Amino acid sequence: MTTALAPRPGTPVPAAAAEAARIAELVALRNRIDAEIAEEVRAFARAAVEARLEQIAAEQVTVEQVEATVVDRLGRALRVSPTRARAQLRIGRDLHAGLDRVRTSYGAGELDQPKVAAIVAAAAGLDAGERAEVDRRLSSYDLPSLGLRRVADLARTIVAEVAPEKFAERARAARRDRHVTISPAGDGMALLRAYLPAEQGVTCYAALRKAVTEHWVGSEPVTRTRGQIMADTLVERLTGAAPTEAAAAVELQVLVPVESLVDTAGGPLPVELPGFGPVPAEFLVEPGRATWRRLVTREGVVIGADSRRRTFTGVLAEVIRSRDRGRCTAPHCDAPIEHLDHLHRWSEGGSTTLENGAGRCAFHNLVREIPP
Template identity: 35%
Template sequence: MAAVVTTLVQEVQALRARLLAGERGQAGRLPAADPAGLIDLITALEELKSASCAAQAEAATSFDAARRSQAAAAGVPASRRGVGVANEVALARRESPHRGQALLGMAKALSAEMPHTLDRLRDGSLSEFRAMLLVRESACLEVEHRILLDKELCADPACLIGVGTRELMVLARRLVAELDPAAVVRRARKAEVDRTVTVRPAPDTMGYLTGLMPVAQAVSAYASLRKAAEAARAAGDPRSLGQLMADLLLTRLTGVADTGSADSAPAVPVALTITLSDETLAGGHAAADLTAPGVAPEVLPAEIARLLAGRALESGVAAWFRRLYLSPQGALVAMTSRQRTFPNGMAEFLCQRGIGICATPYCDAPVRHADHIVGAEYGGQTSLQNGQGLCAACNYAKQAAGWFQQPLRAPGEPLQVETITPTGHRYNARAPAPPGRISA
């Protein structure tokens, strides 16, 4: 069986090489003399992508089974078998651990309960995205009902011709509601329990504040903001409806005073960290980084970074400067600290060195833990050279049997961390360049 997998890997690599080294015209483009042929090529490549995703799903399912069998043979408790498998799949696919978990779950569902959907992925009738949506929409069903949905929607490839994603989701939801109405009610109740608020960056130093809540409450909150904004507009407020709703939301949530300005939002008391080079502070053009607890980092143009810092000082808001030190090679090596306890200062430094993002390759989650690269149980020291910022999920995953990390850095050089998975595969992550440096 190992020989079969090895042969497949070699064939896929050969096909990739052929695609990369195929006949090219001027500037490396495919010749434009055959428009119809180019459309056929686009179609064939799309079908190849879907077939590749189906093969990845089957490989992930087999890999999960093999790793669980190994864990069972080693005496690992049932509750711990499979820990870290999704992370290995994520690294292999250059995805985040969260995405790896979703992909592995989809693969197992397709293999065990939705074989027709897997067939449609193989023949190109479905994309991986649409197959993922079908798995998600049917997740609340019992196995026998899920098998019926799979057969009804995907047994005949002709049924998917011309069907858009939204139409497919409507058909799936209708079938779910008909097959098991109680499951839909249970899922709705669970969804209500999962209500939450999240924040994520938007372009141009903006941000999205998203509230996930039952639709009645969401509509009610929106209607209240819109009604108040329309009343203010009728009273002569010059701001647009959108500006008024955004400012009203902020003032109602935080209690800050509304300035009534159309050009800027109300000021708020919040702790932000702006990291910029001394050249930028003095008028240079290198971008800065903005971070806040639990929020993904944002890149700030130099002028905006200086403007924010200047506003903070002019308004009397508590602000302070801390120095970050670089080696001659451009690696971040130390910082001054306001705190007497070194571990807290070191944890903040590790977060700053990674611009607030988990150091695991391809993981975009915010840093939550200050982690030893080489664990203390293996003699790893609590030091900046042996430290990194990780999200909670990645920190827990690397504790599974067979995982190992080691730093790859000479003194003064940018930090690199090598992750070795239980299968022996190696993945390297490099600390990002600090502000003011194009590359580390």
């Protein structure tokens, strides 16, 4: 009598092993397709440039204009942004300028596009001979088994060894290019990125972590997480105000579907912060968010706008001053305008609009605020 033995712990089940092999085949196929696309991109760019050589020689177009045209056409063909199209162009070009072993591994499906892009980016600015030496040294490593970050760091390290002066100049150029950017993160959030020298970035992060420790050992009850404290501290130190006060200092334009104003039977529709996506309408009435301008839309097209600013500023303020001829509008008063006031008080629901604004002298504005 035989007894069936259970598979040892960690031994793959045949069906699972077959599925894993199938996935590996698909990944390799995807990598080979990406490599073919890189070859086609290079061939397309080469043909496009050759077709323009006479125009370039006659100075009818510049090399930069030709490159921009190629990138534009590639972006439309690949259905990607110009930035990604330019990166694809760089991969197709540089893989034939010394990175032969990397190109072969790419075509065999062993390396994926992110790893190849990291190697190409690390070798940017090198000549063909220097790239060939980088390629030779990389071949001694098992690149397919390494993670993307390790491949990128390894490539940069080898570049620093092969071309130390070019690597140093590139590092100096990167420090000159320090900057801050903002991009949408969805759900009404934004990513604020600072591109800084490493020591400055580490110092900034350490200062925020120190703020967390100081808050934890302080007398106030801890009601926020570490991340919330660090984020709030960043806002406070950059703006000099609490997060809600800082938000109130900036005007936000908000796209509001007209359907949400005339028909709420189906529930409130989300509003949209241009460039940052949809957010719940309730967020816009929280304390500290009083400075926003509503743009009413119908089927995505702006059909009207109003102002929900707390005060009259900018062009609106100038229009009111001009309309009132620079003089106080209180009866019998002829003093110069010192303040712009809401005819229907803001605290009572009055809006910051041309029709609800009036020029006042300092005296009459003060008198109006005295309780009856």
